[in-house]
Amino acid sequence: MRGYLCFIAIFSLLIEVVLVTKFNWLSLVLSLIFLIRLYFLKKNTLFLTSCMIGLLTIAFFYLYEGANQTFLSGGEKHAQLTVLPDTIRINGDQVQFYGELACDQTKKTEKVMAFYRLKNEAEQRYWLGIVSKLRLVVDGELIVPENNRNLGQFNYRRYLAQEKCHWILRISAQKESRLQQKNIGTISYRKKLFRFIDQRLPTKVASYLKALLFSERTELSEDVVKNLKALGVVHLLSISGVHLQFLLSRVNYFLVRLGFTLETTGYCLIVFVPIYGYFAGWTVSVFRAILMLLISLIAKKLRLKWSSLDSWSIVVLFAIWLNPNSVMTLGFQLSYLLSFVMILLNQNPLKKKQTPIIESIWISLVAMLVSVPVLVCHFNEFSWFSIFANIMLVPLVVHGLIPLLVVLLVGLFLIGHTILYTGFISIVQFFLVTFERLIDEVSFRSFYLIVTGVPSFYLILITFSSLVVFFLAWESRKWTLTTSLLVLSSFLLLSLQPFLQPYGKVVIIDVGQGDSLLIKHPFNKGNYLIDTGGAVHFKQEKWKQKKDSNQKIAEKIVIPTLKAEGVSSLEKVIITHSDMDHMGALIDLAKEIKIKELVFPKGGTAKKAFKEIVHQLVKKEVKVTEALKGDVLFQTKTTYLKVVYPFEKGIGENNDSIVAYGKIGEFHWLFTGDLEKEGEEQLIAMYPSLKVDVLKIGHHGSNTSSHDPFLHQLNPKYGLISCGLNNRFKHPRPEVLQRLEKYKVNIYRTDKSGAIHYQFNKKGKTVGANVFETILK
Numbered sequence: 001m002r003g004y005l006c007f008i009a010i011f012s013l014l015i016e017v018v019l020v021t022k023f024n025w026l027s028l029v030l031s032l033i034f035l036i037r038l039y040f041l042k043k044n045t046l047f048l049t050s051c052m053i054g055l056l057t058i059a060f061f062y063l064y065e066g067a068n069q070t071f072l073s074g075g076e077k078h079a080q081l082t083v084l085p086d087t088i089r090i091n092g093d094q095v096q097f098y099g100e101l102a103c104d105q106t107k108k109t110e111k112v113m114a115f116y117r118l119k120n121e122a123e124q125r126y127w128l129g130i131v132s133k134l135r136l137v138v139d140g141e142l143i144v145p146e147n148n149r150n151l152g153q154f155n156y157r158r159y160l161a162q163e164k165c166h167w168i169l170r171i172s173a174q175k176e177s178r179l180q181q182k183n184i185g186t187i188s189y190r191k192k193l194f195r196f197i198d199q200r201l202p203t204k205v206a207s208y209l210k211a212l213l214f215s216e217r218t219e220l221s222e223d224v225v226k227n228l229k230a231l232g233v234v235h236l237l238s239i240s241g242v243h244l245q246f247l248l249s250r251v252n253y254f255l256v257r258l259g260f261t262l263e264t265t266g267y268c269l270i271v272f273v274p275i276y277g278y279f280a281g282w283t284v285s286v287f288r289a290i291l292m293l294l295i296s297l298i299a300k301k302l303r304l305k306w307s308s309l310d311s312w313s314i315v316v317l318f319a320i321w322l323n324p325n326s327v328m329t330l331g332f333q334l335s336y337l338l339s340f341v342m343i344l345l346n347q348n349p350l351k352k353k354q355t356p357i358i359e360s361i362w363i364s365l366v367a368m369l370v371s372v373p374v375l376v377c378h379f380n381e382f383s384w385f386s387i388f389a390n391i392m393l394v395p396l397v398v399h400g401l402i403p404l405l406v407v408l409l410v411g412l413f414l415i416g417h418t419i420l421y422t423g424f425i426s427i428v429q430f431f432l433v434t435f436e437r438l439i440d441e442v443s444f445r446s447f448y449l450i451v452t453g454v455p456s457f458y459l460i461l462i463t464f465s466s467l468v469v470f471f472l473a474w475e476s477r478k479w480t481l482t483t484s485l486l487v488l489s490s491f492l493l494l495s496l497q498p499f500l501q502p503y504g505k506v507v508i509i510d511v512g513q514g515d516s517l518l519i520k521h522p523f524n525k526g527n528y529l530i531d532t533g534g535a536v537h538f539k540q541e542k543w544k545q546k547k548d549s550n551q552k553i554a555e556k557i558v559i560p561t562l563k564a565e566g567v568s569s570l571e572k573v574i575i576t577h578s579d580m581d582h583m584g585a586l587i588d589l590a591k592e593i594k595i596k597e598l599v600f601p602k603g604g605t606a607k608k609a610f611k612e613i614v615h616q617l618v619k620k621e622v623k624v625t626e627a628l629k630g631d632v633l634f635q636t637k638t639t640y641l642k643v644v645y646p647f648e649k650g651i652g653e654n655n656d657s658i659v660a661y662g663k664i665g666e667f668h669w670l671f672t673g674d675l676e677k678e679g680e681e682q683l684i685a686m687y688p689s690l691k692v693d694v695l696k697i698g699h700h701g702s703n704t705s706s707h708d709p710f711l712h713q714l715n716p717k718y719g720l721i722s723c724g725l726n727n728r729f730k731h732p733r734p735e736v737l738q739r740l741e742k743y744k745v746n747i748y749r750t751d752k753s754g755a756i757h758y759q760f761n762k763k764g765k766t767v768g769a770n771v772f773e774t775i776l777k
Contacts, residue, residue, distance in 0.1 A: 004043070004046050005309070005310045005313035005314065006309050006310075006312070006313045007038060007041075007046060007050060008046070008049060008050045008053050008313065008317075009312070009313035009314075009316040009317055010034065010316075011031070011034055011035065011038065011050045011053075011054055012050075012053050012054055012056075012057040012316070012317055012320065013316055013320060013327065014027065014030055014031040014034055015031060015054045015057050015058060016057055016061065016320045016324055016327050017030075017031075017327055018031055019058065019061045019324065020061075020324055020325060020327055020328055021328075026461070035050075038050055053317070056321075057317075057320065057321065060320075060321040060324070061324045064323070064324050064325075065324075067164075068161070068164050068325075069166075070110060070166040070167065071103065071108055071110060072101070072103060072110055072142060072166075072167060074142045074144070074167070075142075076101075076103060076142055077139060077140070077141070078137075078138075078139050079101050079102060079103065079137075079138060079140075080101070080102040080135065080136070080137055080138075081099045081100070081101050081102070081112075081114065081135070081136045081137075081138050081169070081171075082099055082100040082102070082109070082133055082134070082135050082136075083097055083099050083114075083130065083133060083134040083135075083136065084097060084098045084099060084100070084133065085097075085130050085131055085132060085133060085134070085188040085191055086188045086190060086191055086281075088127060088130060088191075089218065090118075090124065090127060090128060091546045091547055092540075092543070092544050092545050092546035092547075093117055093118045093124070093540075093543070093544040093546075094115060094116070094117060094118065094546065095115070095116050095118060095124075095127050096113065096114065096115050096116075097113075097114055098111055098112070098113060098114070098163075098165065099111070099112055099113075099114045099136075099169070100112075101167075101169065110166075110167070111163070111164050111165045112142070112165060112166075112167045112168065112169045113145070113160060113165055113167070113168050113169065114140075114168075114169040114171055115168065115169070115170055115171065116171040116174065117171075121541075121543040124543055129195075131188050131191045131192045131195065132188070134177060135177070136174055136175075136176065136177050137174075137175045137176040137177075138169075138171045138172075138173065138174050138175065139171070139172050139173040139175065140169050140170050140171040140172050140173075141169070141170045141172065142167045142168070142169055143167065143168045143169075143170060144157070144166075144167065144168075145157040145160050145165075145166075145167070145168050147775075147776065148754075148775065149510040149750070149754035149755060149775055149776060150509055150510050150557055150560070150561045150564075150754065150755040150775060151454065151507075151561055151564040151565065151755060151757075151775065152380055152454065152560040152561050152563060152564025152565075153556065153557060153560050153561065153564075154556065154560070161325070162323070162325040162326065162328075162329065189278075189279070190214070190278065190279050190281065193214075193279060194210055194214075194216065196412075197209060197210060197409075197412070200412055200416055201408075201412070201425065202425065202429060203219075204221075204429060204432055204433075205408070205425060205428055205429055205432065206219070207219040207220050207221070208220070208401070208405065208432055209405045209408060209409060211237050212236075212237065212239075212243075212397070212401065212402055212405055213239075213280075213402070213405055213406070213409065214279055214280050214281065215237075215238065215239050215280045215281045215283045215285075215286055216281065217237055220237070221436070222551075223440070224436055224439070225237070226443075226591075226592075227439045227440055227443035228439060228443075229383075230383060230385075230443050230444075230448050230449055231383060231385055231386065231389035231393070231439065231442065231443055231448060232368065232382070232383030232384075232385060232386020232387075232389055232390070232448070233386060233389045233390055233393050233394070235334070235338075236393065236394065236397050238283070238285045238331075238335075239280055239283070239285055239286050239289060240285060240289055240335075240339075243289070243398070243402065244273075244289050244290065244293055246398060246402060246403070246406075247276070247406065248269060248272075248273075248293070250403075250406060251268075251269065251272055252265055252269065255268055266297065266300070266301055267301075269297055270294065270297050270298060270301070273290050273293055273294050273297070274290065274294065276290070277290040283331065284319075284326060284329065284331035284332050284335050285331060285335040287315075287319065288315055288319065288335050288336060288339060289339075291311075291314075291315045291318065292308070292311040292312060292315050292339075295310075295311040295314055295315070296308070296311050299311075308343045308346070309340075309343050309344075312336075312339060312340060312343055316336060319332070319336070330374065330375075330378045333374045334371055334374055334375075337370055337371075337374065338367055338370060338371060341366060341367075341370050341471075342363070342366075342367075344471075345362075345363065345366060361387070361391060363390075364386070364387045364388075364390040364391055364394075365387050367386075367390065368386045368387050368390075369467060369470075369487065369491075370467065371386075372463070372491065372494070373455075373460055373463045373464055373467075373494075376452050376455050376460070376494060377455060377460060379563070380451060380452055380453055380454055380455070380560075380563045380564050380566075381449045381450060381451045381452060381563055381568075382449070382450055382452070383448045383449055383450070384448065384450055385448040389442075392442075393439070396435070400431070401431065401432075401435065404427075404428050404431060405428070407424075408424065408425070408428055411424060449568070450495050450568075451498065451563050451566060451567065451568035452494055452495065452497050452498065452566065453497055453498045453501070453563070453564060453565055453566025453567075454564050454565075454566075455494065455497065456497065459490075459493055459494055459497065462490050462493070463490040463491065463493075463494055466483075466486045466487045466489075466490040467487060467490075469483055469486060470483045470484070470486065470487045497566060498524045498565075498566025498567070498568075499523055499524045500523070501522065501523060501524065501566065502522050502523065502761060502762065503522055503759050503760065503761055503767050504519075504520055504521045504522040504639075504664075504665070504759070504760050504761070504762070505518065505519075505520045505565065505757060505758065505759050505760075506518070506519050506520075506664055506665075506669070506757070506758040506760075507520070507561070507565065507755055507756070507757050507758075508696070508720050508722055508748075508750060508755060508756040508757075509533065509557065509558060509561050509750075509755055510557070510722070510750040510751075510754045510755045510775070511532075511533025511534075511553055511557050511558065511585070511722070512533070512535075512553070512557075512724035512725070512727070513536075513581060513700065513723060513724030513727040513728075513729070513731070514531070514533035514534055514535075514553070514581035514582060514584070514700075514722070514724070515530070515531040515533065515576070515581065515582050515673070515674075515696075515700070515722045516529065516530070516531050516532050516533040516557075516558055516585075516722075517529070517530040517531060517671065517696065517722075518530075518561070518562065518565065518567070519634075519641070519664065520565055520566075520567065521636065521639070522760075522761060522762040523762070524566060524567075525636075526571050526634055526636070527562075527567045527569065527570050527571060528570065528571055528572050528573075528574065528633065528634060528641070529562075529570050529572075529573045529574070529589075530574045530576065530660065530671055531574070531575060531576055531582040531583065531673070532553075532554070532558055532573065532575070532582070532583055532584070532585040532586045532589050533553050533557065533558060533581065533582070533584065533585050534553060534580045534581050534582065534583055534584015534585045534586075535552075535553060535580065535581070535584055536579075536580050536581055536584075537580065551585075551588045553584065553585040553588075554585035554588035554589045554591075554592070555588065555592075558585055558589055559588075559589060559592045559593060561755070562593055567593065568593065568594065569593060569594035569595070569596065570593060570594070570595050570596065571596050571597065571634070572595075572596065572597045572598070572599050572633060572634070573586065573589075573595050573597070573598050573599070574599045574600070574627075574633060574658060574660070575598065575599070575600040575604065575610075575658075576600075576601070576657040576658045576659075576671075576673030576674065577600075577601060577604060577650075577652050577653065577654060577656055577657040577658070577673055577674060578600070578604045578605075578606070578607040578609070578610035578652030578653075579652075579654070579674065580609065582673065582674070583600075583610060583613065586598075586613055586617075587613050587616055587617070590616075590617060590620060590622070595617065595620075595622050596622070596623060597622065597623040597624075597625060598614065598617055598622050598623070598624050598625070599625045599626075599627050599631075599633065599658070600614075600624075600625075600626060600627065600658070601626065601627055601628070601646050601650055601652070601656050601657065601658050602626040602627065602628050602646070602648075602649045602650065603626070603649040603650040603651050603652060603656060604626070604650070604652040604656070605652070606650075606651040606652050607651070607652040610652060627643045627658055628643065628646060628647065628648070628649075629643055629644055629645060629646065629647050629686075630642070630643065631643040633660060633662075638663075638762065638763065638764035639662065639663060639664050639665075639764065640662045640663055641660050641661070641662030641664070641669075642660065642661060642662060643658055643659070643660055644659050644660070644661045644683065644686075644687065644690075645657070645658070645659035645675070645679065645682070645683050645686075646658070646659075646679075647682070647686070654673070654674035654675065654676050654679070654699060654704075655675060655676050655678050655679040657672065657673025657674050657675045657679065657698075658671075658673055659671065659672050659673060659675055659679075659683060661690070661692070663764075664758075664760065665758065665759075665760030665764055665765065665766050666693075666760070666764060666765060666766050667692075667693035667694045667717075667718075667758075667766075668691065668692045668693050668694070669692060669693070669694045669695075669696070670690075670692040670694070670695050670696065670714065670716075671696045672695070672696055672697070672698040672705070673698065673699075674698060674699040674700075674702075674705070675698045675699070675705060676698065676699060676702075676704040676705050677704060677705065677707050677710075680698070680705065680706075680707060680709075680710040681709070681710075683710075684709065684710055684713045684714075688713070690713065690714060691713075691714060691715055692714045692715075692716050693716060693717050693718065694716060694717070694718045694719075694720065694758075695711075695714060695716035695718070695719050695720070695745070696720050696722070697719050697720060697721045697732070697736070697740070699731075700721065700722060700723040700727075700729070700731040700732065701721045701723055701731040701732020701733060701736045701737070701749075702729065702731055702732075702733060702736070703733040703735050703736055705736070706719075706736050706739060706740065707739070708739060711739055711740070711742075711743045711745070712743065715743065716743075716745055717745070717746060718745065718746045718747075718748065718771070718772070719740050719745040719746065719747050719748070720748050720756055720772075721747065721748070721749045721750065721751075722750050723749065723750060723751050724751060725751040726751075727751070732749065748772055748774065752776070753774035753775070753776050754774055754775035754776035755774065755775045756772055756773075756774055757772065757773045757774070757775075758771065758772055758773075759773070
């Protein structure tokens with residue numbers, strides 16, 4: 001059966017995809033085609049074994065699904081909670097962690113994601129020091145995790161479900177706490193190691209050591225991660241076979257020098273590998289790399305003829321049996337797909353005829369080609385520069401940075417208090433600073449990344465098919481121009497997808513308690529953003545301060561939404577006024593998305609925070625325009641948008657908001673920013689015959705806006721409200737909703753429905769069965 005195990009593994013993997021995708025037609029067709037292929041191999045044992053393992057895979061799936069159910073009702077208010085110390089994350093005065101919630105009625109425990117607001121700095125230090133399981137008695141509220149509220153946004157509910165977690169617990173009171181007895185099952189030695197490293201090493205050095213040797217990336221600089229992602233080499237931060245081979249070669253060398261025999265050394269490595277897996281966190285890539293290596297070591301000890309492909313096949317089966325849902329994760333798809341392709345490349349006889357440089361270029365090219373369709377499906381973008389970045393950075397990290405960090409870690413335990421070791425830390429720190437400067441210099445994020453938007457299903461199918469044809473041609477040594485052009489054409493279509501979209505869109509992005517609105521013209525002929533959203537900051541003690549929430553809004557909401565729509569640059573960003581909930585995410589948005597022109601009301605820079613942001617954008621050579629009534633924001637044959645307010649210079653307050661009126665699709669629209677009663681009165685006095693079809697309700701539905709005379713004159717058919725779920729201001733106010741209902745306005749709210757979409761074609765006609773589509777149905 002050796003040499004054919006991959007057929008069994010691939011068939012079981014296809015069956016798993018059928019089950020996880022709820023019998024998607026394409027996965028069914030692919031499974032059937034593969035089964036027919038197995039049958040025509042005319043190897044009865046292989047065919048029957050594949051079918052039996054396939055049935056076993058189905059059984060494991062339904063066993064897993066049966067166990068991955070919640071027994072909690074959601075009404076539990078008081079319970080015992082066991083904290084899992086490895087999962088504790090602290091951000092300012094908020095701590096989050098996975099915990100095991102015990103229900104008194106059923107006597108069962110269930111995994112939940114818990115959030116708790118810390119009361120003081122001493123309590124924060126206490127949570128930072130926890131390395132053992134902690135048992136709490138808590139009061140709180142169970143909440144169902146949300147689905148994504150915007151296109152392209154991370155789906156938190158799906159992620160937690162993959163982690164066998166179905167509830168979020170908001171802890172309101174912690175009544176009792178008790179550390180469990182410290183035995184090997186309750187202490188997190190991984191966390192103890194990290195605490196030891198943090199206490200002895202500078203922050204930057206510690207963060208790289210934990211990331212590259214133990215898969216703990218949470219403390220790495222976000223700019224470093226973004227730069228590596230833009231270059232297409234973020235995989236350097238994941239432990240792979242290359243990492244392990246280097247580490248094992250060092251351990252092997254060390255044991256041999258100590259006088260161990262080769263046989264004893266082999267047994268030591270078999271013990272060392274799973275222990276290292278524990279400290280590396282058993283992530284998807286760690287599990288694959290370590291289990292493959294462990295199987296190979298055991299096979300070598302037993303003198304079995306066992307290939308890397310056989311090891312890969314066994315690990316695939318274990319992985320999909322243990323967690324069927326993992327097949328839909330990016331980590332699984334990239335780790336197993338790339339390792340499979342690399343194994344096939346190493347077995348090809350053509351490899352022996354290549355020079356090391358050509359081999360490196362070829363491997364980088366193949367890795368990029370294979371990973372692009374996967375990355376596009378998850379992130380709606382890919383980096384064309386990854387071939388060159390891999391050639392440049394992989395040797396630097398694998399043969400330079402990792403050896404330094406290994407020596408640093410060993411030295412920490414042996415000579416950690418000596419002057420020699422302190423000098424070595426300085427050398428490593430210098431190396432890391434140089435490394436960061438290098439990737440920062442070569443990383444021009446928007447230049448390297450090709451934004452595709454949410455890819456067409458058929459385009460992804462064509463791309464994968466062309467790659468399969470290309471690799472089959474390469475393996476048979478029939479290099480033809482046709483297969484190369486086929487791959488090139490499919491990638492070109494993928495890259496040009498945003499420019500082939502015949503429909504335009506208006507999208508009210510759900511940014512919580514704020515405003516952000518995208519107007520996208522057909523065929524990508526102009527993209528405009530009205531406001532960026534942002535978080536209002538309140539003065540807090542230093543220990544309470546969280547990571548920049550405006551950065552979070554840009555990175556987690558606005559940027560993914562724009563990229564899902566195929567937007568890589570904006571003709572104009574229109575900031576209606578200088579309040580933080582309308583412009584707070586602007587500077588972080590500009591780091592990822594090219595902004596050609598910034599428009600804001602004249603006098604908007606009277607507010608210091610906005611003035612500083614404008615100054616930074618001017619340095620980036622963004623054109624700056626101060627707008628007043630009469631300015632045209634855009635105009636095409638069928639659409640236009642112009643400024644109808646303010647009439648004079650202001651100071652960036654609500655009644656200085658830019659109000660934009662225009663025709664988009666079949667409707668006349670009015671976007672009002674945070675315009676209040678006084679501004680509304682001035683507007684209808686200036687334009688006594690103004691009528692609109694769609695009104696963006698002012699000030700998130702506050703009672704200071706949308707008054708009777710204003711609504712009476714405009715007579716809108718649709719009202720769009722951008723506000724946060726359960727926001728502290730209780731927007732939209734009941735009085736406003738009553739007035740809108742009085743004038744028979746059809747109301748759409750982001751807090752209830754998520755992002756709101758309107759689609760139109762180049763002729764200005766509405767597209768779709770419904771006028772407006774929402775993300776949360």
